[in-house]
Amino acid sequence: MKGLILCAGRGTRLHPFSYSQPKTLLPVANHPVLHYCISKLREVGVQEIGIVIHPSQVQIPPLVGNGSQFGATITFIEQEVPLGIAHAVHLAQPFLQDEPFILLLGDNLLMDSLHGLMRAFTSDNSDGAVMLSEVERPQDYGIAEVQEGRLVSVEEKPRQPKSNLAVIGAYLFTPPIFESIATLQPSARGEYEITDAIQSMIDRGFHIAHALTSGKYSDVGTIDRWLEANRWMLAKDLGNTHRVGEGSIVTNCEIVGPVLIGEGCHIENCRLGPYVSIQNGVHLQNCAHIENSIMLENSSLMDVAWSITDSVFGRSSHLVGQSTDTSGVFILSDKSSIRIPAVKREDT
Numbered sequence: 001m002k003g004l005i006l007c008a009g010r011g012t013r014l015h016p017f018s019y020s021q022p023k024t025l026l027p028v029a030n031h032p033v034l035h036y037c038i039s040k041l042r043e044v045g046v047q048e049i050g051i052v053i054h055p056s057q058v059q060i061p062p063l064v065g066n067g068s069q070f071g072a073t074i075t076f077i078e079q080e081v082p083l084g085i086a087h088a089v090h091l092a093q094p095f096l097q098d099e100p101f102i103l104l105l106g107d108n109l110l111m112d113s114l115h116g117l118m119r120a121f122t123s124d125n126s127d128g129a130v131m132l133s134e135v136e137r138p139q140d141y142g143i144a145e146v147q148e149g150r151l152v153s154v155e156e157k158p159r160q161p162k163s164n165l166a167v168i169g170a171y172l173f174t175p176p177i178f179e180s181i182a183t184l185q186p187s188a189r190g191e192y193e194i195t196d197a198i199q200s201m202i203d204r205g206f207h208i209a210h211a212l213t214s215g216k217y218s219d220v221g222t223i224d225r226w227l228e229a230n231r232w233m234l235a236k237d238l239g240n241t242h243r244v245g246e247g248s249i250v251t252n253c254e255i256v257g258p259v260l261i262g263e264g265c266h267i268e269n270c271r272l273g274p275y276v277s278i279q280n281g282v283h284l285q286n287c288a289h290i291e292n293s294i295m296l297e298n299s300s301l302m303d304v305a306w307s308i309t310d311s312v313f314g315r316s317s318h319l320v321g322q323s324t325d326t327s328g329v330f331i332l333s334d335k336s337s338i339r340i341p342a343v344k345r346e347d348t
């Protein structure tokens with residue numbers, strides 16, 4: 001069985017960070033999301049992996065190489081215009097040829113392994129399988145209708161959802177999916193939708209099995225969800241402890257885990273955590289409190305007298321501030337910098 005990972009979207013909901021790097025390279029617990037996808041495929045024995053990228057995403061090939069670091073072989077497939085997930089699958093047909101394949105959305109993170117998906121596919125003798133997860137706002141997802149244990153319909157972002165079971169970004173397909181994709185028309189948002197292709201499979205009499213995941217599922221589609229994914233990956237990896245990478249110097253700090261500190265960082269006189277991940281080369285000095293935040297490579301915070309929460313600091317971004325206000329949320333893109341002067345208070 002082959003694997004296909006999609007990375008070629010526009011990532012508009014993750015601006016400004018997805019301007020300077022593909023969102024599938026953004027770190028969750030200091031590892032690119034894409035690495036987790038590759039590992040999930042390797043865990044179930046998939047070795048031949050195709051990755052769909054946009055031609056401008058030149059950072060992706062050097063980061064994954066030929067796949068040997070993962071024990072896989074990797075083939076890149078270009079999608080010049082992100083016309084939808086089904087369109088990306090269509091472009092990958094020459095790579096996938098005529099065997100079953102697992103499709104993963106490259107910005108999705110699953111706690112469960114893909115064994116459940118594989119089991120649903122094989123035990124039901126089916127023509128494909130999807131993974132379902134209960135969600136709170138079904139209107140925002142592709143929603144499945146299951147009757148008597150069988151998937152009977154899927155609908156993209158329905159106004160009146162038939163269930164709260166969302167089709168999440170892990171699928172298993174057999175070659176008839178390509179004929180279904182060939183019949184599609186673009187949706188109202190102008191994309192060839194994979195949910196329409198699945199519905200077409202069902203309408204043509206093919207059986208699509210399903211596996212319900214109770215494990216956590218998230219994606220890095222928005223900044224809030226990126227922070228959420230980071231929280232649960234840190235909790236999974238570290239519990240309530242913290243880890244400090246090689247060559248990092250941490251002095252006079254109070255740390256409440258989970259907190260992950262990369263290599264070559266300099267951190268002094270700060271209160272950190274919980275849920276903070278810090279990439280390599282970060283410099284923090286005299287920071288009152290940082291919580292639920294991500295600091296990308298070589299960013300720095302100096303003399304920040306208030307509490308920072310729910311924030312992301314881009315690569316080589318800098319914040320210097322002395323205000324005595326109590327808290328702040330910062331979303332700083334790469335190479336941006338802010339200096340906040342001390343507030344002079346009138347004596348009363």
Ligand SMILES: Cc1cn([C@H]2C[C@H](O)[C@@H](COP(=O)(O)OP(=O)(O)OP(=O)(O)O)O2)c(=O)[nH]c1=O
Pocket residue numbers: 006007008009010011012013014024052079081082083084085087088105106107108191221
């Ligand atoms: C739409 C689309 C997405 N993808 C990938 C990108 C993501 O990793 C994954 C899910 O995409 P989405 O998050 O649905 O789309 P997007 O990446 O364009 O983001 P936004 O809606 O914020 O602009 O699928 C493709 O490879 N080709 C496509 O045509």
